[in-house]
Amino acid sequence: DAGVIQSPRHEVTEMGQEVTLRCKPISGHNSLFWYRQTMMRGLELLIYFNNNVPIDDSGMPEDRFSAKMPNASFSTLKIQPSEPRDSAVYFCASSIQGTSSYNEQFFGPGTRLTVL
Amino acid sequence: DQQVKQNSPSLSVQEGRISILNCDYTNSMFDYFLWYKKYPAEGPTFLISISSIKDKNEDGRFTVFLNKSAKHLSLHIVPSQPGDSAVYFCAASSWGKFQFGAGTQVVVTP
Numbered sequence: 001d002a003g004v005i006q007s008p009r010h011e012v013t014e015m016g017q018e019v020t021l022r023c024k025p026i027s028g029h030n031s032l033f034w035y036r037q038t039m040m041r042g043l044e045l046l047i048y049f050n051n052n053v054p055i056d057d058s059g060m061p062e063d064r065f066s067a068k069m070p071n072a073s074f075s076t077l078k079i080q081p082s083e084p085r086d087s088a089v090y091f092c093a094s095s096i097q098g099t100s101s102y103n104e105q106f107f108g109p110g111t112r113l114t115v116l
Numbered sequence: 117d118q119q120v121k122q123n124s125p126s127l128s129v130q131e132g133r134i135s136i137l138n139c140d141y142t143n144s145m146f147d148y149f150l151w152y153k154k155y156p157a158e159g160p161t162f163l164i165s166i167s168s169i170k171d172k173n174e175d176g177r178f179t180v181f182l183n184k185s186a187k188h189l190s191l192h193i194v195p196s197q198p199g200d201s202a203v204y205f206c207a208a209s210s211w212g213k214f215q216f217g218a219g220t221q222v223v224v225t226p
Binding site: 004033044045056093095103104105107110 | 150157158218
């Protein structure tokens with residue numbers, strides 16, 4: 001199993017540009033999570049999907065951020081327009097969401113975003 | 117609103133000694149708690165977990181303790197090894213939705 005795949009691994013862009021981060025979850029997993037890691041706040045949940053449907057987007061910082069999951073094997077996180085304060089490492093994770101409260105999440109390697 | 121807090125951003129411990137990492141939470145609805153370990157340039161990986169109906173879970177050198185009344189959990193690593201140097205995230209779960217702490221950087225020195 002290839003695990004969760006994220007692309008690109010590194011992205012450097014200028015303020016005002018559109019940025020699109022991509023994620024391929026583990027095959028068979030039905031839940032997908034987008035996190036942002038910063039020094040001050042650690043890992044923050046931005047949004048999560050269950051069976052391709054957004055369930056909770058309360059962590060999305062503002063309207064400049066949007067996420068889609070058009071099918072079970074692909075998701076995007078878009079920032080438009082990007083700002084320097086968006087610089088962080090963005091992680092995607094997936095899990096099998098069942099009836100239990102606990103379902104282990106498997107993380108991708110992350111995308112390090114730098115907005116100049 | 118940080119519902120999971122790791123108040124120690126870093127910890128330095130000598131090889132062979134015990135590492136103790138602490139985590140506090142505020143939401144009594146959390147019913148599962150986990151520790152993740154993260155190396156540089158990699159995603160976090162699952163380390164150990166504990167259900168709210170237990171107060172201790174052990175896996176090799178790693179033990180997690182849960183004190184529900186104090187809303188506190190800790191991770192003990194005994195003995196600490198150089199390969200344990202990493203960032204450790206505490207997480208609390210309520211119906212599959214995790215909240216993570218800010219992480220503790222552990223450095224194990226020879």
